[in-house]
Amino acid sequence: MKRIKDLALDVYLSCRKTINPHNRKNSFEFFGFDFLIDEDFRVWLIEVNTNPYLGVPNDYIKILLPNMIDDLLNIVLDPVFKPESPDIKTTNKFELLYSRS
Numbered sequence: 001m002k003r004i005k006d007l008a009l010d011v012y013l014s015c016r017k018t019i020n021p022h023n024r025k026n027s028f029e030f031f032g033f034d035f036l037i038d039e040d041f042r043v044w045l046i047e048v049n050t051n052p053y054l055g056v057p058n059d060y061i062k063i064l065l066p067n068m069i070d071d072l073l074n075i076v077l078d079p080v081f082k083p084e085s086p087d088i089k090t091t092n093k094f095e096l097l098y099s100r101s
Contacts, residue, residue: 003042004035026080031048
């Protein structure tokens, strides 16, 4: 996982100045990262998609995808549009890899 995180961070750092060229506030983008792990357990980045596939090809994704989208929307919308029930705390397994502050 460390190598995957390093690669994701490298991708972001390489293009961060072009992601939001007009500095629009309260905007976000959802990326899909495709990795390959070879027979020696080396991690390779295959591609990054700005329009990732959100289909449900198996039972694992059927559970994962709605939770991931809920977490994504909580992260990006809750600071802007305060939830009606702020006492309800949701947890996710996201980890902040980079922050400008």
